[in-house]
Amino acid sequence: MSRVGQRAxxxxxxxxxxxxxxxxxxxxxxYSFNESRLATVWSGFSFKWYGELFRDDKMLRAAWISIKVAFWTATAAVVLGTMAALVMTRMRRFPGKTLFGALITAPLVMPEVIIGLSILLMFVSLGEFVGFKPGGILSIWIAHVTFTLAFVTVVVSSRLSELDKSLEEAAMDLGANRIKVFFLITLPIIAPALVSGWLLAFTLSLDDVVxxxxxxxxxSTTLPIEVFSSVRRGLSPKINALATLMILVVSVAAFLGWWFMYREEKRRQRDVQLALQENG
Incomplete structure (x- = not known):
């Protein structure tokens, strides 16, 4: 086959x-702009189902709960995941380091059913000993942080592994302590990975059903659970409208994340070129 044919x-x-x-x-x-009550039969253009969606208090409440949980889940997962990534990539070998890394990344390969059941049993045990009452937003948040922490740790660890340690060592040779080096040197360099990890954790939390x-x-019914229950009763065009809005929000968030990472990468390349010119 010729090169043109292979390309085609x-x-x-x-x-x-x-x-x-x-x-x-x-x-x-x-079909989210379909006027018909049947979700798969086109009968004309209309915004009717968007209006119906915004009048559905139950669906809006579930969406607000999911957004809040996803936001705080992503934030906590980034903080804890960054700390775990620093332990795995920056600290010297200590007894149990391999086990620590395996336990942190275990949710990546563990079925969600097992994770959900394990966390539920843990909450029940905590309720017997310390009076913790499962079944609220706090329970969902703790479960989602546990689940998404592994993904953020992997993303941040890969970026830290590629980071040139000589930059941090040079800063410490000039008198900066480790905390100052992290906030002034390491954190700006790994910022794109933190944004990627935050967006990934936010999406996983927002999408979780199991x-x-x-x-x-x-x-404390989340949006995916509410949508799943609604679809089981029959496919409504409101679900199409909701899915369209979610796609729009996720697309905007992904674009903003890409723009931030692109700007940071350009700024880093510019700083490197200026440093090379000054040294040359």
Missing amino acids: VNWTVLGLGFAFLYVPVFILMV IASFVAGPS
């Missing part, structure tokens, strides 16, 4: 792959 095959396969992934999403977004089903209570 590659582009065709790539196009079919993207079509398989995104054409259903595009169809869902188009773990939240184990630990959520009647007054």
Whole structure:
């Protein structure tokens, strides 16, 4: 096969792959503007179901709970994940370091059903000893932090492993302590990884159904659980409208994260070039 033919095959396969992934999403977004009550029968353009969605107090309350939980889950996971990544990449070998790394990353390969059941049993045990009452927003937050911590740790660890340690050592040779080196040298360099980890943890928390089903209570129903329950009663065009809004929000967040990382990378490259010019 000639080079032109090989290129045509590659582009065709790539196009079919993207079509398989995104054409259903595009169809869902188009049908969110459908006037018909049947979610798959087009009868005209209308914003009616967006209005119905914003009048659904139960759905809006579940969305607000999910957003709050996802925000604080991502924030806590980034803080704890960064600390765990520093232990795994910067601290010298200590007894149990390999076990520590294995336990931190275990949720990556553990089924969510097992994680949810384990956390529920832990909450029940805590309730017997310290009076902790599971089934609230706090329970979902703790469970989601436990689940997303592993993903953030892996993302930040990979960035720290690529970081040139000579920069930190040079700063310490000039008199800076480890805390100052971290905030002035390490943190700005790994900032894109922190943003990526935060967005990943936010998305995983916002999308979770299995773990939240184990630990959520009647007054703390998250959006995925509410959507799943609604779909079981029958597919409503409101779900299409909700999915379209979620796609829009996630796309904007992903674009902002990409823009931040692109700007930081350009600034880092510019600083490196200036340093090389001054040394030259």
